[in-house]
Amino acid sequence: MARRGKTAARQALKICAAALAAYCTASWPARADWRDDIGTFRIGIVAEPGGGNTVPGLARLTDAYANALGMKVEFVVARDYAALIEAQASGRVQYAIYSALAYATASERCGCVEPLVAPVDADGAVGIRSILVTRDGRLPDLAAIASHRIAIAPAENVGGALLPLAALSAEGVKIAQDSPFLARAASATAAETMLSGGEADALFGWEPADAEGRSTRSEGTVARLEAVGIPEASLRVLWTSGLLRYGPHAVRSDLDPEAKRRLTVFLTNLKSQTPDVYDLLEATHSGGFGPAAQKDYAMAVAIVRQETAGQE
Missing domain, CATH: 3.40.190.10 (Periplasmic binding protein-like II)
Structure with missing residues (x-):
């Protein structure tokens, strides 16, 4: 009898513990979505010489990125690549459009960036x-x-x-x-x-x-x-x-993987699905965007390191 009583008590404790866990889980606020954590997704870009703080088609580009990410997007126009690098290294922008050497400089500066895609020429040159x-x-x-x-x-x-x-x-x-x-x-x-x-x-x-x-x-x-x-x-x-490699579109490495996935899908399909938006984003290389990786910028990093060594 005593043994059966102890078994029943243990079962009752398990039931109470499960009920308490269920109650607490229901009472906790839902885990914040990565969009909530970011608030406004900021994209850094350098204006063309003489363009001031304006970028052609900026409203159209903003809408396209906002639809791809499902959140508010804002473009930040930097005066030069040095300012853009500082903005991404400090976390003021999550995404930046670089030249190859500017990306390599950003990578050497903080180690906190990674390329998503880079443009391709119509003949396949990357x-x-x-x-x-x-x-x-x-x-x-x-x-x-x-x-x-x-x-x-x-x-x-x-x-x-x-x-x-x-x-x-x-x-x-x-x-x-x-x-x-x-x-x-x-x-x-x-x-x-x-x-x-x-x-x-x-x-x-x-x-x-x-x-x-x-x-x-x-x-x-x-x-x-x-x-x-x-x-x-x-x-x-x-x-x-x-x-x-041609200069990449790069994100901070700590950006949520789902955001990286959405951006990669959006950009690699942009030329075929919305060519007019692609032309606003990439005026030099007309073949679309292809996936890019850190190893693709080994030569760019070598140039930056040699230039840095020459200045010391």
């Missing part, structure tokens, strides 16, 4: 890579570079100066900006003229490439040289760098 091109065999190979005259674009030119020097450095070939064999041109076009006119034996240029690293050759240095009359057969590419 970025550019640097090339070393010679004419009529004037430069036999990369190893002979120091004994020849190499045309190079201005120091701030990404594809024709920053990218090749950073990529070669990563491969163990150290070339300083002021190396005596580099013939610094006033512009990328001037550097091409030096090669075509015989003033240089080779040229650091660029070409578009797809996600597998294949050259699309729809534009770039070789295409430009051929356009001024240099026969394709006389041009030879001796070296190519890794891919520098």
Whole structure:
């Protein structure tokens, strides 16, 4: 009898505990949705030069993002990429549209951002890579570079100066900006003229490439040289760098996964479903958006690190 009494008591305690748990759960407020936590989703963007604080089609873009996320959206127009980076690093904006080097700078600055998507060209190119091109065999190979005259674009030119020097450095070939064999041109076009006119034996240029690293050759240095009359057969590419992906749309890493999913679906379908909105968001690359990952910006990070080291 005593044993049965203890068993009944334990069962009664279990029933009471379950009832109490159910009551407490019902009494607790529902867990706040990620939209409630954010309040207003803020998107940072840099205005075009001379655009002030205005962005074409801003109302249409705001509505499109608001519908995709199911919440209030606000665009924040930054004066430059430095201001945009600071705004996202500090959490004042959850989402930012960057150039490749600006994204790499943000990543190095706080480690708190991640790319969602990046634009693609109509021919499938997802970025550019640097090339070393010679004419009529004037430069036999990369190893002979120091004994020849190499045309190079201005120091701030990404594809024709920053990218090749950073990529070669990563491969163990150290070339300083002021190396005596580099013939610094006033512009990328001037550097091409030096090669075509015989003033240089080779040229650091660029070409578009797809996600597998294949050259699309729809534009770039070789295409430009051929356009001024240099026969394709006389041009030879001796070296190519890794891919520098086009600049991404990036979010803070601590953004809720559901928000990231919604944004990725919205952006990757934007070109096919709402092409006019896509054109407002991306005026340069007409092939739509494709998923992007941190590894896609390894070359951009290499450039930023080399530039930072050069300033120390």
